[in-house]
Each structure stands twice: as C-alpha cells, then as structure tokens.
Amino acid sequence: MKIAELELRTINLPLVRPFRTSFGTQTAREVIILKLTSSEGVIGWSECVAMSEPLYSPEYVAGSLDLMKRFLIPALLSAGEIRAQDVAPLLSGFLGSPMAKATLETALLDAQLRAENRSLANFLGANKSRIPCGVSVGIAPSIPQLIEEVSGYIAAGYKRIKLKIEPGWDLEPVAEVRRNWPDIPLQVDANQAYQRSDGELLAQLDQFELLLIEQPLDEHDILGHAQLALQVQTPICLDESITSLRAAEDALALKATTVINIKPGRVGGYLEAVKIHDLCMNEGIPVWCGGMLETGIGRAANIALAALPGFTLPGDTSASSRFFHKDITEPFVMQDGYLEVPQGVGIGRTPDIEFLDSITSHVERIAP
Numbered sequence: 001m002k003i004a005e006l007e008l009r010t011i012n013l014p015l016v017r018p019f020r021t022s023f024g025t026q027t028a029r030e031v032i033i034l035k036l037t038s039s040e041g042v043i044g045w046s047e048c049v050a051m052s053e054p055l056y057s058p059e060y061v062a063g064s065l066d067l068m069k070r071f072l073i074p075a076l077l078s079a080g081e082i083r084a085q086d087v088a089p090l091l092s093g094f095l096g097s098p099m100a101k102a103t104l105e106t107a108l109l110d111a112q113l114r115a116e117n118r119s120l121a122n123f124l125g126a127n128k129s130r131i132p133c134g135v136s137v138g139i140a141p142s143i144p145q146l147i148e149e150v151s152g153y154i155a156a157g158y159k160r161i162k163l164k165i166e167p168g169w170d171l172e173p174v175a176e177v178r179r180n181w182p183d184i185p186l187q188v189d190a191n192q193a194y195q196r197s198d199g200e201l202l203a204q205l206d207q208f209e210l211l212l213i214e215q216p217l218d219e220h221d222i223l224g225h226a227q228l229a230l231q232v233q234t235p236i237c238l239d240e241s242i243t244s245l246r247a248a249e250d251a252l253a254l255k256a257t258t259v260i261n262i263k264p265g266r267v268g269g270y271l272e273a274v275k276i277h278d279l280c281m282n283e284g285i286p287v288w289c290g291g292m293l294e295t296g297i298g299r300a301a302n303i304a305l306a307a308l309p310g311f312t313l314p315g316d317t318s319a320s321s322r323f324f325h326k327d328i329t330e331p332f333v334m335q336d337g338y339l340e341v342p343q344g345v346g347i348g349r350t351p352d353i354e355f356l357d358s359i360t361s362h363v364e365r366i367a368p
Helices: 061-078 084-091 098-115 120-124 143-156 171-180 196-208 222-229 245-253 270-283 296-306 353-358
Strands: 003-021 024-038 043-048 130-132 134-137 160-164 186-189 236-238 259-262 287-289 338-340 360-366
Touching: 003 061, 024 061, 024 098, 043 098, 043 296, 061 084, 061 098, 061 360, 084 098, 084 270, 098 120, 098 270, 120 270, 120 296, 134 143, 143 160, 143 171, 160 171, 171 186, 171 196, 196 222, 222 236, 222 245, 245 270, 259 270, 270 287, 270 296, 287 296, 353 360
Parallel strands: 134 160, 160 186, 236 259, 259 287
Antiparallel strands: 003 024, 003 360, 024 043, 130 338
16 A cells, blocks of 8 residues: 555544543543545544653653654655555664554554455454443542542443542542442552552552552553562553563563553554454453543544453443543444444544544645
C-alpha cells in the first residue's frame, strides 16, 4: 500500500464527569485523530492515546504531533510501498514514543484491512463475538459520592469495578465498596502512587479479595514489584511497566507480576500487543485490555483485541457513554454487561465528520 495523504487533527471532547487519578484530573479528552488515505483511495483511521500532559507517560499530545510530523511521517512516506507490519521496524531507530508509532501503524492497518475486506478482530485472531465490560472509577470527592457512582455502574450492568487509589484514598474507600457489594469483581489501580516501603499498607488490601493491585510502584521499579509480590497475597498487575514484549518477558521472569494489562498504544501498536498476549497465554498469565479514555475509533480497535482468547479478565472497555455525551463514531452501547465486537471491515467504525469538525481545534494534511 502507498500513502497518498495523512490528515492530523486535534480534537477536544468533553467528559461526562471529571476523571481523577493519582496523577491528575481530566475534564476533557484532547486527542489526535489520524486519517490515512492510500493511493487507491482507501481510508484508515486511528487515534493517539497520549494525554495532554506527560503525566501517565512521557508522551503528550503536542509532543506526539511534532514527532510524527518531524520524523515519523517523513520516514513512512520515504518508504514508498508499505504495510502495517513494516512500521515498527522502519521506525525503530527513533527512540521511545510507542503511542505516536502505534497511531501510524493502526491507521495503516485499518486501511490495509479495509482494502482486504477483512475485520481487525479476524486479523488479530479474536474468538469472541462480545466481551464483558469493566469500568474504571476515578478518585471521588468523598466516599458517599464514590458509592453513588459505583452504584450507578453496577445498576447499568458492568461486570467488574476498578477503583483508582492513592495514599490516603485506599483502604477506606475499598472497604466501603466491598461492604456494599461483597461479590462484585473488584480491583484497584494506583498508577505508580506508592513506594517500596508501603508493602505493609498494601498488604491490608488482601482482606478485600481483590482481583489484583495494578501498578502500585514506579514503572521502572520492576525489582520493587517483585519484592512487593512476596508481601501481599493479592496478585500484582503491571500496566505502565509493560512497554513492549521484552518488558513483559523480563517482568514475568523476575516474578514482578502475575497479571498483565495490555494497552496497545503503550506498547507501540496492536501487532506488539498480540505478541504480548501470545506470550502470556503460553505462560498461563491472564491479561486484560486497559483503556485510555479512547473515542469510538480507539475503543473499536481495543474491543477487537479484547476478543482474543487470552483476555480472560474484563477490561476497561466500557460503553461510550461512560466518558462521552456524544462519541465521534456510532456509540458503543452495552447490553447485559457486554459490548459487541465490531465485525465490519478494518476497525469497524468511521467518525461522524460533521461532529468531528465541530470539535476540531487544529488540522493539517501531509502528502509525499
């Protein structure tokens, strides 16, 4: 496939409610949307999951935009004929930036599969027609407000609840949620907010029979996670630490994790995500698909990935209405706690251009 044009647009999509984690609060989602047009006129779509500020990862929207324009896109265009499978090796000389690289790979993969009249789910190896929905619940202003929010999600049918935690907001809110819902699958996510010295505190979470504790320590502290795993009975899950297949191999070898959260943008794309999935299946390690407050474009692709056989735990693939009053694509609507896997060609979704234009703050087009 030969690229005829790349359109980069930045949009601002308001959130239904503020979403607070240990590293900050979001009230809107700033997103780079990429439209790739091939020389044959086939269009592929993707989004960059980098946040507005480098808080979750070193990548951020303005930096990713600059990197793509200055280095990554010229490298792709100079290659001439190219397939999605060529993107990672072609761009490997540019250090880091998996989210920006994943944006380019995914748009090319979407166009490629549309040209082949094939769905992303089929291409990745999905064996499910629907996936169970989990929901990520941010740090609330108070415990009563947390309980009210969680109650709404459970009433809506979500199969699993994930609570964001941080020092000072951990044991009490988790205890109250567990007291109200003794049987709901429950897990917590610290987003690196704790230290190695917090092992005794985190061990107190064992009493709540959680599915897992996600990324309690700094993403670079693999040894610390291995040590923590000896102090707590609850499974340790890594998120930010898993940036590639090699990182997953190392974490498993060091026994730093027994569950892995796979986020395609964080690992450089869906092709690398499948490699991590295959590794974990071979090792008997459960995986689940995390979320980055994606629009319908990214959500569609994540749902296809979460339909692979090794994804045995509900992920953060919630309904569109969890975060947005209006999505940029046809919304994903949860039915009985499940989302249907898109069966259309490519990612199975295209954006509403009129709505997209109304929330666009910047757009530019690049051609060979």
